[in-house]
Amino acid sequence: MIHDHHEGYISWADYQSNQAVIAHNANRVGAMVRGSVKCGGALLSGLLRCGHCGSKLSTQYPAPGVIRYQCAARVLNHEQSCCVTFGGLRVDRMVAEQVLRCLRPHAIGAAIEAIENVQGASDERVHQKALALEQARYEVDRAQRRYDVVDPAQRLVAAELERRWNEALKVQAQIEQDLAALKTERPTSVTAATKAELLALAEDLPCLWDHPGSSPQIKKRLLRTVLKDIIATSEDNAIRLVLHWQGGDHTELRFEKNRTGKHRYVMDTDTIELIRSLARIQPDSMIASILNRMGRHTPHGQTWTAVRVCATRNNHAIAVYREGERQTRGELNVSEVAAILSVTQTTVLRMIRLRRMPATQACVNAPWVSAVSRSDVPMFTYGDGCGGYALRINCCSIIDEGRARAAQTTRSWGSAPDRALAVRQLSGM
Structure with missing residues (x-):
């Protein structure tokens, strides 16, 4: 193959990158590849590998809003004990913080480049639509040439070729309208407010990462761009993660395993002590009203009711208020x-x-x-x-x-x- 022999639609580097992505999206290969990016909320799906047996960690969703990573070796052999398993929400947050910390020095440059891309004429959408219009014009020209060389005596053939020519003309007209609309919608210059907003987002990457419009698919693609894989190893009461970056560097993270009864839905001590104090002077309904006015919520993010206050008292051996x-x-x-x-x-x-x-x-x-x-x-x-x-x-x-x-x-x-x-x-x- 002769590189750069003629101008291509994409560069050779983009072609190789696309081929690598296609190879990793082959889910039928199994644990040999990362797998395609899916719609689940687990950001490290496909990147985690077991540090004990080398298997890829599978992603599980035991309940809505709950993520768990588990070594896939036990799925194949149920008699074998699980090498490593841990919750995914805390790990996703830790890895995301590391990635954002590494990207922060380049955030201002990325924002400036984004401003230049908006200001320039090389809009990707316009470029793709222009290529589609070029292809549509070629199809129209070919349909016309086919119609011109047909024998007039062959009415059925001529009618079919005429129909194809008309369809090609309709497609060309539609693409021309879309291209004109894109050129009209594209701003000729970026306002000062837009520039300030882009630069503010560059300085506050966590806010941009946690934005509701930032989908899990975008975050997964970003993580796979900078990370090659993550090795997870279980060590006594802790989990050790080794992040392998694309540039060859390594970062080690460590966090404690959750003990029995310790999870993210445990009520904080201040709220328990506050309910203990209020239970000596107020009934459950009034306690719920006071907690709601203070803006406090249950561990599940719900507002307080008399039933929920009663359940909390019973769980922590707090006596009910007596008249x-x-x-x-x-x-x-x-x-x-x-x-x-x-x-x-x-x-x-x-x-x-x-x-x-x-x-x-x-x-x-x-x-x-x-x-x-x-x-x-x-x-x-x-x-x-x-x-x-x-x-x-x-x-x-x-x-x-x-x-x-x-x-x-x-x-x-x-x-x-x-x-x-x-x-x-x-x-x-």
């Missing part, structure tokens, strides 16, 4: 304190914010609870924390102080409606 349990411990909420003092709940909340009444709150949006006894509510002591003195406070002084502050503030307002608005705002403090 009157708080009163038995001598704790009062805001409404009970307000009823004893004959004031509004807003006044009690203001006393708590001014640290003139001791109260605790399990978390944001949780009810305030005061351990002051009913007899000490109207007249109690509050220390300054310095071991000094105790101050006796009457709640009426809080009310008088709020009214005085509102009156002083409203004097600076001009019109009566403005003063009324200020009073309403201050009264809700």
Whole structure:
């Protein structure tokens, strides 16, 4: 074969790359090749090989959103123990981080090249459509030559050749319309906003990688472009991965195996302790409401309900709230304190914010609870924390102080409606 004897549709390097991809897409060969890129979410499918027996690791999907890699030797011989098996989500994330870390220095150059490709006239789609138009014109010319040389006496043959000529003309007209539409849609220049967006994506590759529009097929092709294969070996309580890059370098990764009962759906300790604290002052339905207002979700990403709170309590041996349990411990909420003092709940909340009444709150949006006894509510002591003195406070002084502050503030307002608005705002403090 004489290379570059005439101009080809693609370069010799592209031809060899395409042949390599076609060879690896031959799934019938089995473990000898990577296999074709499929629609599954496992990004390392076809790249992983067992470090013990050399077999290719098979990909399994035990449940929606769950990925598992397992040595394929046990599939052929069920009596043999599995060499290595591990979950795929964490491994996919670790390998992707390594690839993005290696591609980050070249990200700005790739973004600039993308801008130049958009600005230039060598649009791949236009080029492919132009080649298709050239082929269509050749088909039209050949159909015309065939029609011209036919014997007029052969009506059936002439009619068939005329029909083929018309079909070729229709195809040519359609391709010409598509080519004109592509040239019209192609921007002549890239705006400054587009340039800034491309450069921002180049600086934040993880955001681009996790974008919903980034399909698993694109990620798999990118990983296969930079990685030759990955060797997985089981070592005691850890899995060791050796990444073989296309350039010949190697990178070693290591992660601990998941212990029994440890998985990604385990609830965090903070949420468990928060439910434990709230269960002493609120029923399950109110606990679910508080957790939802805080924006917390279950390990499966669901909102909280009374049933789910109850299941969590049962799994962690947390007792259910009993009616009157708080009163038995001598704790009062805001409404009970307000009823004893004959004031509004807003006044009690203001006393708590001014640290003139001791109260605790399990978390944001949780009810305030005061351990002051009913007899000490109207007249109690509050220390300054310095071991000094105790101050006796009457709640009426809080009310008088709020009214005085509102009156002083409203004097600076001009019109009566403005003063009324200020009073309403201050009264809700």
